[in-house]
Amino acid sequence: MSTRIALINAEAAKFNAQIENLRVREDEFKKLIDGMQKLKDSIGAEKLELETKLRSLEAERPPVNWLPPELLGDIFLAVVDQEDSETGSTAKPTSRHPTIALSHVCERWRSVALSTPRLWSRISCEGAEPMGDMQRTFVRRSCTAPLDVEYRSLSMVPASMESRHVVEIFEDLSDHLARVRSISFECCGAEAVQAVVKILSTHNIGLRSLSLSITTPRPSFRGTPSLLERGTAREPDDINQAEPRLSDLKSLKLGEVPLFSLPNRLFVNITNLVLSYTPRPFVVLYERHVYQLKMSTLCQFLELTPLLEDFTMSNTVPRFDVFLNEDDMAINPDISTRPRVRLPHLKRLEWSYPYPGEIHWFVTFFDFPALEKLDIWTEEPPARRVTDWHISGHHDDWISHASAKRGRSLLSSLRDLSLQCAGENSLHSFRKFEVPFLQRLEITNADVRTRTGGKPFPSLPRLESILRDPRLLYLTHITLSHFDISPEHGRGEAFLGYMPALRSLSLDSCTGVRKLMESLQRKGVGTLGSSPDDPKGRPLVKMCPRLEAISLWGCEDVNISDVRAVVMARNVRVDEEKELNRSGQVVSESRRMIKPLRATRRRQGRDQAGMNLTPAGMADTKTTSKGALSTANIVYLRLNGCVGISREDALALGQLGVMDIVYDGRGVDS
Known part of the structure; x- marks a missing residue:
């Protein structure tokens, strides 16, 4: 064991x-x-480090990645703003939103995007989903940047649901209301607008821009009587209770929303105002639940905007229910009157679509001492007006009587005038205005039938039939669109002969241009004084001696010889011109003189009284007329869609001193 x-x-x-x-x-x-x-x-770690460095080095190959993060962030902001302006700044799917797309390009771009709070400051919602995960992510990533809140309702959303969505948006933003810089809401019904008004009335939001509109045509305020009641004109004592210290609002846009729905304190610092109220037909003028924009209400509203600089009325004509105190209304003492409204800072007025007779009538309700730009798009009145849309109850003879009593309007500060009209007769309504220091003039024929070929172009009227005084001594730019320049002898001289300071002439889709070009070729008598550099001197031209730029779009009846003759008449010296004439080129000469217009009695009175209407920084009339003798070179040409001019012929004009030639469109070689 x-x-x-x-x-x-x-x-x-x-x-x-x-x-x-x-x-x-x-x-x-x-x-x-x-x-x-x-x-x-x-x-492995060393390899990974080298691979990272290699990727960083490879990423630096594109020049865009050489930019510093701050500049790249600014570029991202510009891209997003451009995308919003082109496609509309409404809510977009996540994969298509420009901010999301930029942040998914590469690691560096994502880092720059996430570190740029302003890139995430635009909160866009739609009626189907007012505030989703994407919008909340944008709010979180915007950090402390000012917010731009936008909402567009869907037509299929019921009014109660739309109103609830609006309330939910502000509830989600309750902790960030102090950061809200602008609000833009497009609602289908008045109920949602009432919710926005309630928020703005109860919260002191430091808004800089507000856009509030109802997209439903002729909206009913049956369910929101408070908006309609607040939308009526206020009493003078109530108007004076505005509180300017409580408002930072600079830009306001209202569409079909009663003017006085918002608190008065929001209006006093406005500099930009856009109103859009479709005119109501007579049959709905007296419906209880339909809002009408009246002239009396508009005047009282504008009295609350003393700092207004830019005013636009889009597809809006108020119902003229009031006259001025100076109008002699003894014929009907029941008609209400009021004083003029003074807008001392207004610089730009844009209006569409009044009838021609309503323009002077509207303008005379106001005092525009600083108005610089006037843009009017008129609508041709019907052949027979069975019922007036805008006067409603007042007879045309009252209007004619009062309008004649108001006389002519002097717009001494106006520099830029743009007229879009639907026919030749519409232009005659501007003869009640005096624009002595006008610098830019654009006249457009907006008749759709002429643009589609269903009707010939109207004949361009003589300038004295458009303006009270055709002597536009300070005019530097003129644009004509979709007119026929009559072949009547002297029509070109009658139109251009009193514009000595004109520098730029633009013609868009006009016919009869050859006659106008012939007028620009005509020479005066003698030559300009010689100099050491130009011993032979330069020729004098009869009209528009300071003309430097010519633009022709779609003028099919003009050819290269017409353009070349104008350039030669102004760019070629006397000795060079004779040499060209001997070689076979002919320059048109005419000795017809322009007869100056006689001074009007009113102008003579101003001159005798010693009144100086010359604007600051501008030469007086005498100096301008004398300086007009200096013939300028044609240095800029733009030719677009002129079938009689080829690219080669256009570019060849550079040999005659034209430094900038832009050729675009079909020509004889296309």
Whole structure:
């Protein structure tokens, strides 16, 4: 028994020795493997670092990645703003949103996008999903940047649901209302607008811009009588209670929303105002739940905007329910009257679509001492007006009587006048305005029938039939669109002959242009005084001697010889011109003189009284007329869609001193 145990012990000792030996060897291999693993890990880390550096180096190949992060962030902001302006700044799918797309381009762009809070500050919602995960993410990533909140309702959303969505938007933004810089809401019904008005009335939000509109045509305020009641004109004592210190609002846009729905304190610092109220037909003027924009209400509203600089009425004509105090309304003492509204800072007025007879009537309700730009798009009145849309109850003879009594309007600060009309007769309504210091004039025929070929272009009227005084001594730019320049002898001289300071002439889709070009070729008598650099002197031209730029779009009856003759008459010296004439090129010459217009009695009275109407920084009339003798070179030509002019012929005019030639469109070689 003992012998067997001894043998077992001996065998066990032998196995233990072997196991110990293997354990030692295992430890040695483990140490070796650990060392190899560490070496492998270090090699992997070094490889990863080099790969990262290589990717960074490869990423620097495109020049856009050389830009610093701050500049790249500004570029991202410009891209997003352009995308919103082109496609509308409403909610977009996540994959198509420009901000999301920019942040998914690469690691660096994502880092720059996430570190640019302003890139995430535009919160856009739609009626189906007012505030989703994407909008909340935008709010979180915008940090402390000012927010622009936009909402557009869907037509299939019920009014109650739309109103609830609007409330939910402001509830989600309750902690960020102090950051809201602008609000733009397009709602289908008045209920949602009422919710917005309630928020703005109860919260002191530091808004800079507000756009609030109802998209439903002729909306009903049956369910929101408070809006309609607040939308009526206020009493004078109530108007004077405005609180300018509480408002930062600079830009306001209202569409079909009653004017006085918002608190008066929001209006006093407005500089930009856009109103859009479709005129109502007579049959709905007296419906209880329909809002009408009246002239009396508009005047009282504008009295709350003393700092207004830019005023736009889009597809809006107020109902004229009031006259001026100076109008002799003894014929009907029941008609209400009011004083003029003074807007001392208004610089720009844009209006569409009044009837021609309403323009002077509307303008005379106001005093615009600083008005610089007037943009009017008129609508041709119907042949027979069975019922007046805008006067409603007042007879046309009252309007004619009062309008004649108001006389002419002097717009001494006006520099830019743009007239879009639907016919030749519409232009005659502007003869009641005097614009002595006008610098830019654009006249456009907007009749759709002429543009589609269903009706010929109207004949361009003489300038004295458009404006009270055609002598535009300070006019530098003129644009004519979709008119026929009559071949009547002297029509070109009658139109351009009294614009001595004209520098730019643009003609868009006009016919009869050749006659006008012939007028620009005509020369005066004699030459300009010689100089050491130009011993032979330069020829005098009869009209527009300072003309430097000519632009022709779609003028199909003009050819290269007409353009070349104008350039030669103004760019070529006398000796060079004679050489060109001997080589076979003929320059048209005419000795017909322009008879100056006799000064009007009113202008003579101003001159005798010593009134100086010359604007600051501008030469007086005598200096301008004398300086007009200096013939300028044609240095800029733009030719677009002129079938009688080829690209080669157009570019060849560079040899005659035209430095900038832009050729675009079909020509004889296309």
